Amino acid sequence: MIIELNNSHNDIVMKYLKKESEINLFIIGDIENYGYDEEFQTIWGEFNEKGDLKAVLLKYHNNLIFYSRDTFDINGFYEIMKNIEFKFLSGEKTIIEKFGNLFKFTRKRDMYFCKLDNDLNLEDINLYTKINKLCLNEVERIIELYEAIDEFDNQPIEVVKRSLESGRAYYIEEDNQIISIAQTTAENSTSAMIIGVCTHPNYRKKGYASVCMTHICKELLSENKTLCLFYNNPDAGKIYKRLGFKDVGLWTSYNK
Numbered sequence: 001m002i003i004e005l006n007n008s009h010n011d012i013v014m015k016y017l018k019k020e021s022e023i024n025l026f027i028i029g030d031i032e033n034y035g036y037d038e039e040f041q042t043i044w045g046e047f048n049e050k051g052d053l054k055a056v057l058l059k060y061h062n063n064l065i066f067y068s069r070d071t072f073d074i075n076g077f078y079e080i081m082k083n084i085e086f087k088f089l090s091g092e093k094t095i096i097e098k099f100g101n102l103f104k105f106t107r108k109r110d111m112y113f114c115k116l117d118n119d120l121n122l123e124d125i126n127l128y129t130k131i132n133k134l135c136l137n138e139v140e141r142i143i144e145l146y147e148a149i150d151e152f153d154n155q156p157i158e159v160v161k162r163s164l165e166s167g168r169a170y171y172i173e174e175d176n177q178i179i180s181i182a183q184t185t186a187e188n189s190t191s192a193m194i195i196g197v198c199t200h201p202n203y204r205k206k207g208y209a210s211v212c213m214t215h216i217c218k219e220l221l222s223e224n225k226t227l228c229l230f231y232n233n234p235d236a237g238k239i240y241k242r243l244g245f246k247d248v249g250l251w252t253s254y255n256k
Contacts, residue, residue, distance in 0.1 A: 002076045005043045005056075013045065016053040017067065020058075021190050022115045022228050022248060023092055026065050027058045029186035033166055034060075044080060046072055061161075062087040065230045068095055078102050086256065093250035100254065107255040111230040112237060114245040115191075119221050121244035122214045125145040131215050132171035134181070136161060142169070145178045148200050167192060170215050172208050180208035182216045184227075192220050197236075213243060 005013060013031065017024040027043075034041050046055040046068075055068035057077055064086045067211070078099070081089070089099060093110060100108065105207070134142070139161045146152045146160075167184035180199040184192040199209045217227050230251055232236050 001159065002044055002046045002055075002073060002080065005045045009045065010036070012053050013043070016191065017056065018229055020067075020069065022226055023113065023251075024059075025188065025191045025193050025228050026090075026198045027056060027061055027067060028190070029166060030058060030060050042084075042194065043167065043239065044077075057081075059084060059086065064089045064097060066091040066099070067182045074098055074102075088253060090251065090253040093252040096252045096254070103254070103256065104181050105254040105256055109232070111232045111251045111253070112247050113228065113230055113251045114237075114240060114247045115229075116217060116221070116227040116240075116243065116245045117217075119218055121242065123210065123217055123243075129171060131170050131212065134164070134171055134183075136164055139164065141178050142181065142196070145154045145181060145198065145200060146196075149198055150201075152198065166197075168216070168219075169196070170212050172212060174203070179203040179214055181218040182212035184216060184220065186222075187225070191226040191228055194227055197229075206233075209241060210243065213239075217255060219244065 010031070016030070017028050020100065023029060030041060031043065036043060040061050042059045044057045045053050048054055054070045055066070055072035055077070058065045062085065064081065066089065081099070081103070089103070090096065139157055142160055143157055163185040164183065167187050169181055169183035171178045171181040173179060179205065181196060182194060183196040185195050186193045194213070197209055197213060220227055229240065229245065231240060
């Protein structure tokens with residue numbers, strides 16, 4: 001049985017999701033930050049005849065995230081999905097691919113999912129004293145950096161701001177220009193997702209991104225949070241693994 005969830009289900013939902021808290025970072029974060037009553041967010045769950053939760057579908061604005069570690073009613077969830085507007089469907093690869101042929105998606109993206117839960121490989125960054133924390137009113141400065149980087153898609157300022165509202169960012173600047181940055185989003189009580197790690201093309205190969213990453217990772221680890229991130233660039237993967245990140249799975253995202 002699939003039903004729309006509300007706050008009365010929260011303990012059951014969190015117990016289910018936190019058995020794999022890293023892979024469920026986005027769902028956990030969105031529920032902790034926005035609950036069950038916001039217009040832009042809806043959560044559905046499938047229960048078996050014993051009342052055990054078997055699957056969770058979350059709609060956050062135009063994004064859908066699905067999770068299950070059991071057999072689930074794919075037709076039931078398809079009926080829900082086809083009757084709501086969404087642009088993106090994401091989740092753990094082996095699960096989310098079951099929906100791949102049910103919709104006319106225009107793009108599929110597979111990424112490595114990795115995590116960091118200790119600081120054993122993090123470098124000493126005492127030499128870099130000028131690491132700044134980004135304020136929400138500085139969002140336009142990030143956009144300027146993104147526009148200088150070919151690998152980054154142009155993102156509306158509201159999307160960037162929304163990501164920052166559930167996370168934090170640290171950057172290095174030169175001549176009043178942000179030249180390197182590392183950010184988090186979807187922070188929750190146990191973990192955070194690292195996003196937007198980048199350096200201006202004119203300042204690469206100097207270790208700036210690693211410095212920003214190290215700073216933000218140390219801060220979050222001191223708060224007993226696990227760091228997670230996606231990557232599909234082998235060179236980026238080498239940097240993350242040097243810092244101590246370990247692959248834990250594959251994440252798939254479909255675009256309509």
